[in-house]
Every structure is written in structure tokens, then in C-alpha cells.
Amino acid sequence: MSPLTTKPLQLTINGQAVGPVDVPEGLPMIAFLHEYQNLTGSRLGCGIGECRACVVLVDDEAGGSKEMRTCITGAHYFAGKRVRTIEGIADAAQAAADTSGAAQQRKVIALAPVQQKYLEHFSFQCGYCTPGFVIGATALLERLAKAPIAKSDVEKTISESLGTHLCRCTGYVRYFSAVKDVILNTPGYTTKG
Ligand code: FES
Ligand code: FES
Numbered sequence: 001m002s003p004l005t006t007k008p009l010q011l012t013i014n015g016q017a018v019g020p021v022d023v024p025e026g027l028p029m030i031a032f033l034h035e036y037q038n039l040t041g042s043r044l045g046c047g048i049g050e051c052r053a054c055v056v057l058v059d060d061e062a063g064g065s066k067e068m069r070t071c072i073t074g075a076h077y078f079a080g081k082r083v084r085t086i087e088g089i090a091d092a093a094q095a096a097a098d099t100s101g102a103a104q105q106r107k108v109i110a111l112a113p114v115q116q117k118y119l120e121h122f123s124f125q126c127g128y129c130t131p132g133f134v135i136g137a138t139a140l141l142e143r144l145a146k147a148p149i150a151k152s153d154v155e156k157t158i159s160e161s162l163g164t165h166l167c168r169c170t171g172y173v174r175y176f177s178a179v180k181d182v183i184l185n186t187p188g189y190t191t192k193g
Pocket of ligand 1 (some may be wrong): 049141
């Protein structure tokens with residue numbers, strides 16, 4: 001059996017510079033996050049690009065962001081990019097290592113508004129799909145902050161943006177109503193009138 005070929009990888013994750021770290025060529029990004037970075041919040045669902053439980057945000061130079069599926073995208077695709085995972089969405093502080101020397105933990109100080117609304121609307125049941133729905137909604141909200149839409153288009157826009165995410169427990173209605181709640185009750189996401 002031939003040895004694994006590795007290639008250095010350097011990127012930014014949740015505002016922190018990562019690498020260079022030698023990573024096997026072809027390693028899916030979700031494996032890099034889980035096994036090399038101990039960032040296990042993204043979920044491996046289908047593994048074939050259908051469910052979006054595994055998505056992360058990739059920021060672009062223009063201040064925009066888009067969601068990417070990490071089960072079907074190699075870790076090296078993200079070289080040099082700025083990535084945000086579900087662990088980077090809530091406001092968190094780094095708690096000091098405990099006396100046993102355990103790895104540092106992030107302590108959540110405040111949930112992002114959409115996370116809070118998912119709780120208030122009882123949007124999820126098992127929660128396996130929830131990291132993907134948080135990332136998907138975050139990408140949508142960041143897009144609306146730059147390009148607000150008419151109130152009459154909100155429901156259609158939510159369906160188009162989050163309709164690609166799969167949930168095996170719920171009927172999606174509570175996810176969508178939570179995002180609608182955020183959009184309609186936050187200044188700047190919709191145009192006047
Ligand atoms: S696990 Fe990536 S799309 Fe389903
Ligand atoms: S809440 Fe269980 S898969 Fe969505």
C-alpha cells in the first residue's frame with residue numbers, strides 16, 4: 001500500500017490562523033475540522049452533498065459569505081480562505097484550561113439572534129441538522145444586511161435559501177418562522193414599505 005501523500009494547509013478558522021499543517025490530499029474538510037481541529041459541531045449527515053448538515057461559511061473579500069458543504073469539499077480547497085464554523089457563530093470567551101490540563105474550552109456568552117430564535121420557536125427536535133440551519137440562516141442574514149428585500153419577499157427568500165437543508169424530524173415550519181422573526185424584527189434586513 002502506498003503511503004498517504006500529504007500537503008501543507010494554512011487557513012483562517014473562526015478568526016484564528018491555522019497551520020501550516022500537513023494534511024492528506026483529498027481529505028474532506030469535515031474530517032479536517034473534526035479530526036485535526038477538534039471542531040466537531042458540523043454534522044456528517046448524508047456525506048454526499050444532499051443534506052447540508054455539514055456546512056461552514058466562507059468569507060469573501062467583498063465582505064460577503066457563502067455556505068460550503070464540507071463532506072464533499074476537500075480540506076485543501078479552503079487553503080488561504082477565511083472559514084467560520086458553527087463554533088464561531090455564538091459569542092464566546094476562551095475559558096482557561098482546567099487543572100487537569102484539559103484542552104481549552106469556549107464558553108458561550110451570547111447566542112447569535114438566529115440561534116436564540118430557533119430555541120424560542122422550538123425549531124428543532126434531535127438537533128442534528130441545526131448547525132447547518134444556523135450556518136445557512138447566517139449566510140442569508142449577512143446577504144440581507146447588504147441587500148435588504150421587500151417584506152413581501154421574505155417568506156419566498158427563506159424557502160429558497162434554507163429549502164436546500166434537510167431535517168428528518170421537523171416540518172421546517174418552525175425553522176422558517178424563526179428566521180422570519182429575526183428578519184422582520186431586525187432593522188436593515190427589509191426595505192421600507
Ligand atoms: S453531510 Fe454534507 S451535505 Fe450531507
Ligand atoms: S431536528 Fe432532527 S434532523 Fe432536524
